[in-house]
Amino acid sequence: MGEVSAGEPERREARGEAGEPERREARGEAGEPERREARDEAGEPELGEARDEAGEPVIATRALTKRYRGGQLAVDGLDLTVPAGSVFGFLGPNGSGKTTTIRMLMGLIEPTSGTARVLGQPMPRATRAVLPHVGALIEGPALYGFLSGRDNLIRYDSADPSADPRTRRARVAAALDRVGLTAAAGKKAKAYSLGMKQRLGLAAALLQPRRLLVLDEPTNGLDPQGMREIRTLVRELASDGTTVFLSSHLLDEIEQVCTHAAVMAQGRLITQGPVAELSAGARGRLVVTTPDPAEAARVLKEQGVGDVVVADDRVTGEPPDRDLAEVNAALVTAGVRVRGFTVQRASLEDAFVALTGEGFDVAG
Numbered sequence: 001m002g003e004v005s006a007g008e009p010e011r012r013e014a015r016g017e018a019g020e021p022e023r024r025e026a027r028g029e030a031g032e033p034e035r036r037e038a039r040d041e042a043g044e045p046e047l048g049e050a051r052d053e054a055g056e057p058v059i060a061t062r063a064l065t066k067r068y069r070g071g072q073l074a075v076d077g078l079d080l081t082v083p084a085g086s087v088f089g090f091l092g093p094n095g096s097g098k099t100t101t102i103r104m105l106m107g108l109i110e111p112t113s114g115t116a117r118v119l120g121q122p123m124p125r126a127t128r129a130v131l132p133h134v135g136a137l138i139e140g141p142a143l144y145g146f147l148s149g150r151d152n153l154i155r156y157d158s159a160d161p162s163a164d165p166r167t168r169r170a171r172v173a174a175a176l177d178r179v180g181l182t183a184a185a186g187k188k189a190k191a192y193s194l195g196m197k198q199r200l201g202l203a204a205a206l207l208q209p210r211r212l213l214v215l216d217e218p219t220n221g222l223d224p225q226g227m228r229e230i231r232t233l234v235r236e237l238a239s240d241g242t243t244v245f246l247s248s249h250l251l252d253e254i255e256q257v258c259t260h261a262a263v264m265a266q267g268r269l270i271t272q273g274p275v276a277e278l279s280a281g282a283r284g285r286l287v288v289t290t291p292d293p294a295e296a297a298r299v300l301k302e303q304g305v306g307d308v309v310v311a312d313d314r315v316t317g318e319p320p321d322r323d324l325a326e327v328n329a330a331l332v333t334a335g336v337r338v339r340g341f342t343v344q345r346a347s348l349e350d351a352f353v354a355l356t357g358e359g360f361d362v363a364g
Ligand SMILES: Nc1ncnc2c1ncn2[C@@H]1O[C@H](COP(=O)(O)OP(=O)(O)OP(=O)(O)O)[C@@H](O)[C@H]1O
Pocket: 019, 020, 068, 069, 070, 072, 073, 074, 092, 093, 094, 095, 096, 097, 098, 099, 100, 101, 249
């Protein structure tokens, strides 16, 4: 986080306008290397490397709550558990409280109540011990457009008091290589596409080895190619053992890259767990393809299939509890010509709709 937030005047101004005094304070502190060192010497708790191995979650919150000064309850009693080594998707419509949660996790704003632990340490109290182990990309990377991609990274690295200047060039080259920007490293950042800027931001977060990467809507605003590049990168990073926590309002994105997910709506946690289990929780739909849809619909209803919908030659419905072989046999016995008989796997979207009774695209 330190690297990403260090020294970007345009962004700081923009944030200032948004009127977040707590955050500005936190950022000011993060920009003072001497003070950071002093605090470290003052004996902040050391991170126990054994913790993750012992199975302690990388992120754990209990009843975490944030009410903004204007009275808006943005996060409401959140109990979040992010297992070590997971690619964790933090999913929710716009305004559901994802960014507010991430800000609390990163020690940028204080919770109103409840607790948050990151890498086994309490936040925001242990911010200075924790953040060096966390790479973060929040609200797009802070870049100097007039500097090359490489020089932007050199600036970031120079702002990190723990980074050895003698190995800076090698570190920057490795980070550029990691995100596939070696060939474009000499170009000015303002000439980069949005996807390249995101990748440069990721490179900045990856200058040091990290135990946790926190990415807030990393593919937001990217074209499909840019999205693919970021997703591929996330998968690669995760395969190296880094825990990745990424927020998104895109269900299929979470299904494509994440092992685990939490779903937020209106500041509340709707569900969390392994992605496969979340979708399994919602039942898929039975799909019968037939040239006799009306007769098929009648038989399916008789067989206990719920919410039967006919669309051309497809009849779909909620599978009943009984053996589907019997349902199929009943169709055939009734003279329905069956071309296809399948149960479509439930998607995370089905799970969301089943849990909230709403479509996913509702504003929070
Ligand atoms: N600084 C603030 N002051 C007051 N209210 C805020 C502030 N920041 C966010 N909110 C409100 O808190 C709620 C949650 O916002 P948050 O940005 O955390 O949601 P989000 O899920 O990240 O949405 P998005 O994807 O749009 O950023 C929203 O109703 C939002 O308007």
